[in-house]
Amino acid sequence: MPADTSFSAREWLRYARQVQLPEIGPEGQRRLRRARVLVVGAGGLGAPAALYLAGAGVGRLTLVDGDTAALSNLHRQVLFTESDVGADKARAAAGQLRARNGDIQVTGVAAPLTAGNVDELVAEADLVLDCTDQMAVRYLLNAACRRHAKPWLFAAVDRFAGQLALFDPDGACFQCLYPDHPAGLLDCAAAGVLGVVPGMLGLLQAGEALKLLLGLPTPSRGHLLLWDALGLELRRLRLRRDPDCPCCSTAGRAELPKAPGCAVPGADWELPPPSFAAALERGDGALVDVRSAAEFAGFNLGGVNIPLDEVIAGDPRLGDRPLLLVCQSGARSRRAAERLRAAGCEAVFSLRGGILAWLEEHDAH
Numbered sequence: 001m002p003a004d005t006s007f008s009a010r011e012w013l014r015y016a017r018q019v020q021l022p023e024i025g026p027e028g029q030r031r032l033r034r035a036r037v038l039v040v041g042a043g044g045l046g047a048p049a050a051l052y053l054a055g056a057g058v059g060r061l062t063l064v065d066g067d068t069a070a071l072s073n074l075h076r077q078v079l080f081t082e083s084d085v086g087a088d089k090a091r092a093a094a095g096q097l098r099a100r101n102g103d104i105q106v107t108g109v110a111a112p113l114t115a116g117n118v119d120e121l122v123a124e125a126d127l128v129l130d131c132t133d134q135m136a137v138r139y140l141l142n143a144a145c146r147r148h149a150k151p152w153l154f155a156a157v158d159r160f161a162g163q164l165a166l167f168d169p170d171g172a173c174f175q176c177l178y179p180d181h182p183a184g185l186l187d188c189a190a191a192g193v194l195g196v197v198p199g200m201l202g203l204l205q206a207g208e209a210l211k212l213l214l215g216l217p218t219p220s221r222g223h224l225l226l227w228d229a230l231g232l233e234l235r236r237l238r239l240r241r242d243p244d245c246p247c248c249s250t251a252g253r254a255e256l257p258k259a260p261g262c263a264v265p266g267a268d269w270e271l272p273p274p275s276f277a278a279a280l281e282r283g284d285g286a287l288v289d290v291r292s293a294a295e296f297a298g299f300n301l302g303g304v305n306i307p308l309d310e311v312i313a314g315d316p317r318l319g320d321r322p323l324l325l326v327c328q329s330g331a332r333s334r335r336a337a338e339r340l341r342a343a344g345c346e347a348v349f350s351l352r353g354g355i356l357a358w359l360e361e362h363d364a365h
């Protein structure tokens with residue numbers, strides 16, 4: 001697909017300073033261009049976060065906000081000018097981002113995030129940024145991101161302090177951290193905030209988001225970062241899963257397929273090599289190799305290479321289509337299949353015993 005692999009002259013020039021980083025390069029830039037990020041809240045956190053995601057070339061940004069801009073917002077919501085006061089924040093912010101980068105798609109949804117629209121919005125995204133100041137919305141996002149197996153970045157500010165955490169679909173969730181709505185906590189409308197603090201947190205969010213999309217280390221994953229702007233101190237605490245969490249505990253997810261590690265070898269979607277070969281022959285699904293790029297380059301059965309961690313991160317190349325997954329010995333493809341099936345993709349199959357079993361079978365004939 002040349003349209004997806006090459007860059008326009010304008011893109012090449014625009015992103016030159018980051019493409020020259022060996023950690024990014026043209027492939028990293030392509031990953032950013034393919035990425036779909038949902039930013040919930042176009043205020044003090046969402047403005048700086050979205051500005052840098054747009055600047056970096058994240059291909060599809062959706063901003064959700066049901067509020068209108070007010071004069072009291074301008075000390076921290078840096079996407080708005082005095083002439084925006086009274087305008088829908090989502091539309092005004094989207095317009096500002098389009099003016100800065102015409103090579104990406106920016107959508108403004110001028111509505112609050114509710115139980116009625118959260119699933120549709122989260123399902124379309126590879127990553128969700130919580131840039132709201134409302135705890136109720138965070139619980140809504142937490143549950144939706146679990147349902148759709150999407151990672152999300154929580155951030156909150158309060159006076160001179162901020163918090164940030166990257167919640168993986170696998171690890172501790174927001175409700176493990178805050179089982180109940182902490183009254184009076186994390187509400188800048190009530191407590192006040194120094195404008196630069198959401199700016200700092202929004203940039204930390206954008207940085208973690210870009211690193212996640214690029215496959216670089218994300219220290220906020222499974223951790224709570226506590227930022228104190230007065231003392232210039234950053235603390236990092238490991239999050240622990242609550243076995244009784246109503247959102248992510250085993251009991252709470254009883255309706256989902258088996259959790260990773262609990263699968264009995266021989267589940268009906270684990271196909272032995274002859275059945276897998278027949279499924280491939282019939283065109284029952286797209287062949288995806290979930291090993292590393294180096295392993296794939298070494299030997300492969302064809303298809304597309306999407307390493308396991310990228311499958312787990314919800315790589316957009318997976319699409320919404322039947323899949324036939326392979327790896328070296330069948331463990332990684334089983335894990336990938338479990339994850340995708342838990343997320344609701346039913347037509348996902350794994351090669352039992354992996355490429356090694358396939359080759360043995362092949363040699364036996």
Ligand SMILES: [Zn+2]
Binds near residue numbers: 173174175176248
């Ligand atoms: Zn939980």
